[in-house]
Structures are given as C-alpha cells and as structure tokens.
Amino acid sequence: MPHTFSRRMDGLRSSAIRDLLTLTARPDVVSLAGGLPDPEFIPRERIRKEAECALADPASVQYGETTGLRRLRDVLAAREGARIGRALDPGQVVVTHGSQQALSLLAQVLLDPADIVVVEEPAYTGALQVFRAAQADIRAVPLDRDGMDTTALQELLEAGVRPTVVHTVSNFHNPRGVVLAADRRERLAALADRYGFWVIEDDPYGELFFDAPPPPPVATFSDRVIRLSSASKILAPALRVGWLHGDRAVCEAVELLKQGADLCGSSLTHQITAAMLSDEAWLALHLDTLRTRYGARSRALTAATTTTFGNAATLSDVKGGMFCWVEFTDDTIDTADLLPTAVEHGVAFVPGSAFGVGADLGAALRLCFATCPEDVLAGACERLGSAYLAHAQS
Known part of the structure; x- marks a missing residue:
C-alpha cells in the first residue's frame, strides 16, 4: 500500500547538518560541520x-x-x-x-x-x-x-x-x-x-x-x-x-x-x-574558561583560513559563539559540489546553500571551531585548501 502522509510533510527535507554528522563519522574526517561543544569542555x-x-x-x-x-x-x-x-x-x-x-x-x-x-x-x-x-x-x-x-x-x-x-x-x-x-x-x-x-x-x-x-x-x-x-x-x-x-x-x-x-x-x-x-561562582569560572578556550580556537581557525585562502575568501568577524562564515570571492564555485572532494581530503563543512531561502549562497560555507583543538583546526584548513585546489582543477 502506498504511504499517505499529512500535507505538512510536503516539501520538508532533512537537515543538511544532521545528515553531515552521519557522513563525517569516519575517524579520518575532521568535521567542522556540526555545532558541537568539545566534550573536554563539558563539566x-x-x-x-x-x-x-x-x-x-x-x-x-x-x-x-x-x-x-x-x-x-x-x-x-x-x-x-x-x-x-x-x-x-x-x-x-x-x-x-x-x-x-x-x-x-x-x-x-x-x-x-x-x-x-x-x-x-x-x-x-x-x-x-x-x-x-x-x-x-x-x-x-x-x-x-x-x-x-x-x-x-x-x-x-x-x-x-x-x-x-x-x-x-x-x-x-x-x-x-x-x-x-x-x-x-x-x-x-x-x-x-x-x-x-x-x-x-x-x-x-x-x-x-x-x-x-x-x-x-x-x-x-x-x-x-x-x-x-x-x-x-x-x-x-x-x-x-x-x-x-x-x-x-x-x-x-x-x-x-x-x-x-x-x-x-x-x-x-x-x-x-x-x-x-x-x-554563580562556579558558573562564572566555567564560562570564563569556555570563552578563553573557544576564543583561542576561533583565532586559530580564522588565522589558518586566512593563510590558506588569502584574498580568495572573506571571513566573518568572529567575536563569540561557535561559527565562522566563509565566502569565496570566486562566485563560480559551488561549495555543495566542493563538499565531496573535501570529504575525500578528510575535512567537512556545511555548504552555504543549506542556510538559504532565496539568495544564492553557493559560494559560502560554515565552519565550526568549537569541537577541535587549535592544531587540528590548522590541519583541517590545510586539507580544505587542498580540496579547493583539486576541485578547481577538476
């Protein structure tokens, strides 16, 4: 028998981010996709x-x-x-x-x-x-x-x-x-x-x-x-x-x-x-620790991304939270198409199109810096740079 669902199911699609969590579960892939706190920072x-x-x-x-x-x-x-x-x-x-x-x-x-x-x-x-x-x-x-x-x-x-x-x-x-x-x-x-x-x-x-x-x-x-x-x-x-x-x-x-x-x-x-x-005393100390550690990671990610891409990309000014938004100046690139190549190179991100309503966000992507230590973030950016070059050449 065919399945008949309510009209509210029409047009619904799975979250690209939740799907990526499954895709990037491989131990050889550094995921900058999910907005996940580092378990080491969880009390x-x-x-x-x-x-x-x-x-x-x-x-x-x-x-x-x-x-x-x-x-x-x-x-x-x-x-x-x-x-x-x-x-x-x-x-x-x-x-x-x-x-x-x-x-x-x-x-x-x-x-x-x-x-x-x-x-x-x-x-x-x-x-x-x-x-x-x-x-x-x-x-x-x-x-x-x-x-x-x-x-x-x-x-x-x-x-x-x-x-x-x-x-x-x-x-x-x-x-x-x-x-x-x-x-x-x-x-x-x-x-x-x-x-x-x-x-x-x-x-x-x-x-x-x-x-x-x-x-x-x-x-x-x-x-x-x-x-x-x-x-x-x-x-x-x-x-x-x-x-x-x-x-x-x-x-x-x-x-x-x-x-x-x-x-x-x-x-x-x-x-x-x-x-x-x-x-309140414990919480203030805990929050200070999170701010210090996540702040260091945000700086590591933005520095590595700037070093890797130079003028080929612009970055959001990260002052808090967990995310950095990257827009490639070459608007012919589609980050949804780049993603499979990136995964082959051992790094994952969320394509900008996942966040779109009507605008063309295909040249953008979101990176999460919260989950990984600074050295891992730097290595992930190198992998992303290699994937970008390989994708451009293909």
Missing part, C-alpha cells in the same frame, strides 16, 4: 556529582510539571530577568527539551498555514525546518556585519507585508557569526510594537563572548518578544534543557501543547541544571 564531573545529589530525592525520577521544575524556573527567571533589566515571573518561563522544542512549540502556537514568517538570510536551518513544517510563508531579509538589516525589514513592512513572526539569532549568529547591533535591536522591537508581529529572539550563544558581552536582548525593549535559550552550549547538550520566556498567554498556550507533546521534561536533568546554574 562531566560536576554533572556526575549533581546527579548523585539529585538522585537522593525521589522526585528526581518522577513525573514533573509540564513547564519544568519550579526551582529551575526560579533560577532561569532570575538570570533572564537580569539580562532584560526587569523582574521576570517564573510563570513566564517554560522549560523545554532543548531550545529547538521551544521553537517548534512556538510555531504551533503562533502560526497557521500560510502565515508569513520573516527570517534572516543566511538562516538557521533548525528554524527553517520548523517554519516549513508549520507550512508558513517564509520571507527573508539579509544580514550584514551588524546583524539583521532592519531597514530592509521596515521596507518590507511598509510595502504591506504583514508577518506573524520575525525570527532572529541575535548573538553570534548561526551560521553568520554576527551580533545584532544595539540600535537595530531597539528598532526591531519598535517595529514589532508598531506592526503587531511577534519576535522570536533565539539566543543559545550569547554567553560565549570572547571580548565584550553583546548588547541587551531585544526582549529588553518590547513585550512582543519571546526569548529562547539553552544550557546545551554552556553546560551539556545531553541535559536537553532549553527554555523560553515572554508573554504569559503565549507561555500558557505553549504549556498546553507541551502536555500533548511530552507531558513533562526530565526532573533529573532539571535538578542538575538548576544546581549548576545557581552556583
């Missing part, structure tokens, strides 16, 4: 100790509240409230199974089929998957070195386009690596208030700055901002702890859908995460 011993403490409480292995462990929501409300500069009620916080689930639930709450969603281009692939599954009408505005082009967004709005949602990765953008400038944050918030759309501010990388912290969140300036973040990049992906906060009615709607999605999160990992995030 496994501290997680083990907190797990032992949590397991002394029978509640840690029981069902919990759909919105998340109250202690964890208290901690998150305090931390996020400090960022946005106003008190945040724990009732405005929902803990999710990673920030990706938060994004998925928000799409279900806020979007009907054919509703307009504006994204940045290049766009976060996880957001594109979610909005395509929601059958949204996806429009794109460009990014530059100061983040989302809010002038282009305003022109879109003045032309009569009425989005329901505008999505932004405000800090150390995935994949572009840029930070949304302070004045653009205020302008985006003002546009949301004027035109009545929701802003989803996706911020899993904001605490991984190398020199100076990013500007205040977009949520500082408007109540029409739903802010997402995660413990995956600063503690451990396996905890699967993300969160959203914002308008109480939106949070209540998310809770209602989450009841049908997974009933509740893990009481055990919520207890572990709450303990680690509330230990």
